[in-house]
Amino acid sequence: MRFGLLGTGPWALATHGPALAAHKDVELTGVWGRRSEAARHAAQELGTRAYDDVDALLTDCDAVAxxxxPDVQAPLAVRAARAGCHLLLDKPVATEPExxxxxxxxxxxxxxxxxxxxxLRFSEPTAAWIDEQAAAGGWLTGRADWLSPVFGGADSPYTASPWxxxxxxxxxxxxxxxxxxxxxxxxxPEPELLRAGRGVGDxxxxxxxxxxxxxxxxTLSHSMPPAAAGVAAEVRGAxxxxxxxxxxESPVDAFARAVDALTESARTGRAHACDVRFAQRVTEILASAEAALHR
Structure with missing residues (x-):
């Protein structure tokens, strides 16, 4: 499958690009970025071509990553779909439900x-765990904490991310x-009834x-000191x-599975569990949480 990469930032160069360039079933057709110089640098790193015109890249591709x-991604995803390109998007798909x-x-x-x-849906062993707990059912309560040090003192390429x-x-x-x-x-089912509150930092x-x-x-945070950072989730029931x-495993390996999932969905016509409909629901719930913070 011929893929175009839209984006030239740290996540694109650390995960999307290497996974696409190494995938046996992918031809990385080219890279487009909002800055031509960055696109040329990314293309050189990945051994492909830089495109100045995003529509030209869409014309040359079967799919885009x-x-x-997110609010740059969403209109480009619409544009790519209308150009006939399959979509491998990042989360959140957008920050506005519309x-x-x-x-x-x-x-x-x-x-x-x-x-x-x-x-986590494409990494192992987390993806298998999620599938197993969903199949088991009978859970009464759960929690999920993602406590990151991105703004808490970590040396991270994402600390300077404006969005x-x-x-x-x-x-x-x-x-x-x-x-x-x-x-x-x-x-x-009723995200408008969820409750949300603020803690330290973000x-x-x-x-x-x-x-x-x-x-x-x-509990979600980018404001934890490195010593307090971590990811945890659990469910409890009978x-x-x-x-x-x-x-x-690395995000590159997980992204390669996402490429496989898109290829399979395109081949069979069967929607993947992590398709844009699921991503839309995630955006709707998070928008309700953001609204709850202001009530």
Whole structure:
């Protein structure tokens, strides 16, 4: 499958680009970025061609992988779908529900395949754990904590990210937490009723009520000192307690599985569980949480 990469930032160069360049079933056709100089640098690093015109790249591709801020990503995803390109997007697909809905509608109208890269859903052993707990059922409560040191003193390439500075952990790592809880505990049918509160820095706490009556809590932060950082999730029910295992592979390997998932969805016509419809739901829930912070 001929892929175009949209984006030239740290995440594109560390994860999307290397995974695409190394994948046996991918031809990395080219790279486009909002800055031509950065696109040329990325193309040189990845052994491909830089494009100044995004529409020219879309014309030359079967699929695109987008590694751009969410509110830049969403309109480009619509544009790519209308050009006939399958979509491998990043989370969150957008920070505005209407923008997410427009992506979903474009996919439905054009019939292209879509996969959104929620890292834990494509990493092992976390992906297998999520599937196992969803199949087991009977869970009554859960929690998911993503405590990052990006703004807490870590030496991170994402510390200077303008959109992360503006929107905070709720939008950057909130999708990860929901990608674990929603498949296991069910949808949040009335997101307008969820509760949210602020902690130190950009820390946000959420309380969710799920479709079958289960409840969950999330703590999301980029403001933890490095010594306090960590990712944890668990569910509790009649079978006892089950805890999310630690990831033991790189995001590049996980992204390669997302490429496989998109290829399979395009081949079979079957929607993937992490498609744009799921990503739209995540955006809707997080938008409700953001609204709750201002009530």
């Amino acid at each position: 987008i590694a751009l801020p 923008a997410a809905r427009q992506v979903t509608e474009a996919v439905a109208e054009t019939g292209v395949a879509s996969v959104v890269f929620f890292t 992360r500075r503006e929107r905070g952990a709720l939008w950057d790592v909130g999708p990860h937490a929901l990608s674990v809880l929603l498949p296991v505990l069910g949808d949040v 820390t946000v706490h959420m309380i969710l009520r799920h479709a079958e009556g289960a409840s969950s809590v999330c 079978a006892g307690t089950s805890t999310l295992p630690e990831r033991d």
